[in-house]
Amino acid sequence: MPRLTRRDFFRASTLAAAGAAVPRAGLAGQAQPDAASLPRVRRYKPFGKTGWQIGDISAGSGQRDPAVLDALFARGINLIDTGQQYAGHEELIGKVLPKWRKKVFVLGKWDPPLITPTVTKSALLESLDVSLKKLNTTYIDCMMLHSIGHPRYGGMERIQNPAIYEAWDEAKRLKKVRFTGASSHGVRMIEEIGWGIDNGRFDIVLLGANFLTHGLAPLLKKARAKGVATVAMKTMTIYKSDLDIRALQNEQTNARQAVLKWILASDLFDTLVVSMPNYDRANEYLAVSGTTSLSARDEGYLETVRAAISTEYCRPGCSGCFGSCPSGVPISDVLRYRMYFEHYGEQKFAMQRYDLVPAANRADACEGCTAPCERKCPYGLKIRKRLVEAHRQLSMV
């Protein structure tokens, strides 16, 4: 990867800002781009064994207004990710879907708590019918298990319940579902998704990933070999809650685009889903469709983000330190609060979050601890020292 000096980086950043091809919703008095010049999907890829060609950028569940969803489909997006748990999103899609039904692939998901070791086939089919009604359609292209691999909802015994597969088979027979799959960004993502792929249960998998999460390549390679389609989600997790990285100053748009470009250029996934709640975000994200490689400028943005958060960033899907703390300190959460405090200028927000941790589980317990967590961390984070410092920062000790 070409290395940029700080001067090179900011010069490149300035040029990028000057020439950014991202039409913005216009300011008063400014000329507006006409509809034909707005960014749209520029690249389509085979989608596993489904027979579909899906755009490299797909829609997540962030819309609240049907008009923007209609506009996204008009701009070439042909896959939308939804689920029973996303309040009102199925109904929103239902307002637009009839117009686009044959052109848009719908990823639906059962509500995670519904999937238990004892859930029945009839309960799953009834729940599917509720979704079909809300979506205003007679079929869902892919009905998924939502958020598997997460301890909150249970373990492997959930997804090994035969009723799930009986329900899927019945739904396919009734032409209510065409394909099946699962989503995950939990600590046991790799083994539970891997189990479904190995056993031929999943046609499509939806996985949490961004440029800081590594380790998915063997799983994705296995998926490709078996014709399982792959979708990336949580691609913009590092920008959650609109917390901006100060070092990027006015380059947030370009940095966000670089984060998406990394997924596109890696070619690890068939498509990615990203939340586009408004026209500005849609323009911003669709502008990078078609990306097949990263520029030096993109690498510079990623390097800046990486430098700001990499050694503190607990990757989605990593369970390295899980259960290792004798005091029950929520390690990844406290480190994330520290990141908010130090790098995002969100001191109050971070302290409020830390205040929610029960006193018995706070990081003052790390003083004098032998830090078994550090022996478990695959990224070599100096967890104990960072937690002790975090406690002082976040509790104003």
Add this chain to the structure above:
Amino acid sequence: MSVLVLAACGGGDKPHQSSPPAQAPPAKSEALGESSRQLLAWLPDPGAVPGWTRTGEPRRYGPGNLWEYIDGAAETFLTFGFQEAATADYADAARKLEVTIDIYRMGDPTGAYGMYAEERNPSATFLPVGSEGYRSGNVLNFWAGPCYVKLTAPREDPGLTAGLEALAAEVARRIGGAGPRPAVFDRFPAAGLVAHSFRVLPKDVLAQSYLSNGFEGEYRDGGKPWKLLLVVFDADDAASGALDRYQAFLASSGPAPRRITAPGQGGFVGKDGYYGLVVAARAGRHLAIAVGAPSERQATAQLSALLKQ
């Protein structure tokens, strides 16, 4: 591009360990702040509702880990000002019924009403619980004060209704302070208003990033439903700038909007590719927009009433 193997991500074939999720330990009230203690106290004590016992300890979630409980829905709760949640499971052993109670404390009553309205099922059976509630199948939801409360049973059961309503009434009694819906909705004209259609739109009104703090009602005058929206700004200039920007947005994808001098301080009539007719007008720091109305006359009349308040 190289990709590293993260061995620790997986646990191989090891059996699942049912460790509690990070940062969601059982709540111990003695270690909590005042607001958290109050939130937990709003959950019925074991045996407070005859026939129902609490099974297990209450759980508590904050903005940093709400996704661990409701995953993809967390983002919407955060948008409405979510502060903290307490949840607990209850059972009626004799009738073999189970119910989970979730209390979401939002930043203020408007946030609580907004989140409630976001998930509200207009065709449900509405109930006088809290400020407003409804029951639909195995679910009973209501809002009261700064709280949005959800009671959910794993499945429908003929004996469930009474239990849901008794538990809900007990939670509502404990929260108290069930006031009216946000006063801003009193501005919306009553004629043609679709029942239970009000929504709070904290941001991205009409998917425009510069339109925040909005309120919406749905209208029907015999034909297709259409929307009336009110966006409240901090200052007149901000409202005026947003009006111009929205006009420019419509001009980019359709015919140039036509300026109008009333109602209020004027605005424009334009066309949106999805909604059809758009009429917008401003009065001071209030921007009112009608989308999809059957005629300019009807839209203007309702906007005039909305801005006159």
